[in-house]
Amino acid sequence: MMDSFLIMILLGGGGSVFLALTLVQIYNYYKPIPLDLGKVLGYTSYFSYNIGDDVHVYSHHENYVSVTLFRLGKSKEKIKYLGIISPFVQSNAYDIKEGLVWTQTFSFNSKNIKSGYYILELIDQKTADIFQIPLIIKPNTKRKVAVVGSTNTWMAYNEFGGRSNYRDYVTPKIVKAYLDLTRADKPLPYARPMVSNQDIIEGEPGTVFGSHLLRSEWEMAAFLDEKKIDYGVFSDKDMEDDPILLDSDVIIFNTHSEYWSNKMIHRYKQYLNAGGKVIFASGNNVFRKVRLDGKAMSVISQNIKETHIADLVGTTLVGDGNAAPYKVMDKTHWIFDGLSVKNGQEFGIKNLNQVDGMSGQGASGWEVDSLSKYSDGFKCLAKGLNPKNGADMVIKENLPGWVFNASSITFVGSLNVDEVISKIMINLISQAISQ
Numbered sequence: 001m002m003d004s005f006l007i008m009i010l011l012g013g014g015g016s017v018f019l020a021l022t023l024v025q026i027y028n029y030y031k032p033i034p035l036d037l038g039k040v041l042g043y044t045s046y047f048s049y050n051i052g053d054d055v056h057v058y059s060h061h062e063n064y065v066s067v068t069l070f071r072l073g074k075s076k077e078k079i080k081y082l083g084i085i086s087p088f089v090q091s092n093a094y095d096i097k098e099g100l101v102w103t104q105t106f107s108f109n110s111k112n113i114k115s116g117y118y119i120l121e122l123i124d125q126k127t128a129d130i131f132q133i134p135l136i137i138k139p140n141t142k143r144k145v146a147v148v149g150s151t152n153t154w155m156a157y158n159e160f161g162g163r164s165n166y167r168d169y170v171t172p173k174i175v176k177a178y179l180d181l182t183r184a185d186k187p188l189p190y191a192r193p194m195v196s197n198q199d200i201i202e203g204e205p206g207t208v209f210g211s212h213l214l215r216s217e218w219e220m221a222a223f224l225d226e227k228k229i230d231y232g233v234f235s236d237k238d239m240e241d242d243p244i245l246l247d248s249d250v251i252i253f254n255t256h257s258e259y260w261s262n263k264m265i266h267r268y269k270q271y272l273n274a275g276g277k278v279i280f281a282s283g284n285n286v287f288r289k290v291r292l293d294g295k296a297m298s299v300i301s302q303n304i305k306e307t308h309i310a311d312l313v314g315t316t317l318v319g320d321g322n323a324a325p326y327k328v329m330d331k332t333h334w335i336f337d338g339l340s341v342k343n344g345q346e347f348g349i350k351n352l353n354q355v356d357g358m359s360g361q362g363a364s365g366w367e368v369d370s371l372s373k374y375s376d377g378f379k380c381l382a383k384g385l386n387p388k389n390g391a392d393m394v395i396k397e398n399l400p401g402w403v404f405n406a407s408s409i410t411f412v413g414s415l416n417v418d419e420v421i422s423k424i425m426i427n428l429i430s431q432a433i434s435q
Contacts, residue, residue, distance in 0.1 A: 032093040033170070035161065040065055040124045040131045041193040042105075047151045048136040048235040052111045055135065058102040058191075060090040063126040069108070072117040072218045073225040075204060079118070082108055084125070094161050096170075098295050099189025115139040115232040117149065117214065117221050134194055134214050136233050139244060143232035144433045146248035147220060150282070152236040152259035152290055154213050155297045160192045165288075165299050187296035206416045208354045212366060212409050216255040219352065220281060223415040223422070229429060237292055239264045246270065250277040250432035255412050256367075257282040259290045259299070268312065275400040277432035281425070283391065283409035284367040285313050314378035314396060315369035315407045318389040321358055323365025323410050325349045326382040326393060333381050334431060335395070335404070335424050346385065347420035353413040363414035363421055364391040369407035384408065404428055 042059035049055050059065070067082040090102040120133040136149055162170035165188065171179075179186060196213055205222030209215045224231050234245050240263040245251070251271065257280065260268075265286070272278065286309045289301035310316050325346040328336065341347065348363025358366060364384025368391035371380060377396045384390025384407075391408035414421040 032095045035092045035094045037090070037092050039063070039127055039129045040122050042120065042122055042131060042133045043100075043191065043193045044120075044133055044135050046190070046235075046237075047134075047149070047154075048138045048233075048238055049110055050138055050140045051113060051115060052109070052140065054107045054109050056104050056107045057120065057133070058090070058100070059085065059088060059105040059122060060102065061085070061088055061122065061124060063087055063124050065122045065124055067106070068121045068123075070119050070121060071114075072119065072205075072214075072221055074222050076119075079113060080108065082106070082120075085122075094192075095189070096161065096163070097187050097189065099161070099191030101191070110137050113137050115143070117218060117233055131193070136235050138234045138238060138242070139232035142244055142247040143230060144249040145224070145229055145231040145252065145429060146245050146250070147217075147224070147231055147233045147252045147254055148239055148245070148257070149217055149233060149235055149254055150213070150256045150258065152261075152292075152297060153256045154194060154196060155188050155190075156259055156288075156299070157196045157213065158188065158192065158194050160195045161189070164188070164196075185291075185296075185298040185300070187298045189296045191295070206352070208352050209413070210353070210355050212256045212355075216353070216409075216412050219412050219415055220252065220254050223425065226416070227426065236260075236264065239267055240292060246274070246276070248276070250279060250429060252279045253282045253285065255282050256284060256409050258284045258287045259297070260286045260288075260304070261290050261292050263292075265312070272399055272401050272403065277401045277428075278403045279425075279428050279432075280313060280403070280405040280407070281412050281415075282405075283369055283407055283411065284317050285309075285315070285369060285405065285407070287317050310372050310374035311376045312403075313369075314371065314375050314394040314403060314405045315392050316372055316374075318368060318370045320365065320368050320384075320386045320389040322386050322388070323351065323353065323358055323360040323362045324385040324387070324390065325362040326364050326384050326391070328381075329383055329393075330379070330381050333379075333395070335381060335427050336420075337427050339420055339423050341420065347382070348411070348414050348418055350417040351410055351414045352417060353410040360386070363406075363411050363418065364408045366409035368409075369405070378403075378405075 040061040045056040069080040071077045156165040326348045370392045378394040382393035
């Protein structure tokens, strides 16, 4: 009742009728809402499973669907054909806190499947509609190289149910005021299909793409496979609680590692203090704070203070919707070993990212980060040539371990097409696993 009274004050009063309507809107907001599910959808219980785990799948389809498991490596590699699944119509009731409450449709075992990025592809046998469910198979033994998929960012951009962290088509203004006033959580449930990765249906690594989510992260997996580097893939949630991840010689944060929890930050510090090495092949890093629980990701801060992260990752978001190459700032550093580069020379010119509204091309782009007065101990090795704000490629080595940060979302889009970017990544990994 006190919360409702405060809302009346906030919105200028309005009497008992207004209050009653306000309470009804808030009450209805928290009730399950009916959705138009469409023909074929699906999700898994978790983003990541250990090798050997049973993967539990929840799917909705009005017709028969075929199900095939693919690994995203050097190519979209068919791993298992799981057969034809009979029509299975699920409830369309959607809870804003808990997501969908569906019955498990089927499961499969991940024994003898190597770690990596995967998709389950469901094809409607009547309409040919396709839906892909992303998932990660993580190792259950130590890998020298660990890749952390930016699954929190996937969640933040997922608009299923009418709301992501960026768009909200379902919450009444009066309820938004209530949530802001009471600082109530605005959860993004796990139990819902991922509808933000669909550009991976067609395409292969090494071809142009427009995504900053899984499609971009596939370029990293393709690069590591091509170079025959043994690696394991983990989710952001694993950064909170998987002990195997912190046993790795080097951790690579992939493409767009924006959403971090306090537990992730704590474990990151723990890893560095133990001598771990970190590669941020990513931009817009550690910018927003979240809380992860068993049912949802809740965004609890839209902007982590610069003073809290610049000394951890080196750079903070300055933003630039354009793209450009980098220029060399310190040709003598070991990241350029084996390359005949000169200070001022451009690199990262070739790039696969093509985004609506982004002008230019290059490995410094989309969203970029730069050094600040709080970036204690970080050295700039290269600088993006963007018209407004270029990415600062930095490193900090006066730690038990070291931290490298490309500070750009489009960096990974150059891995498989730019010789200098490719060699920088090889040098970083080689240095990390040889020490």
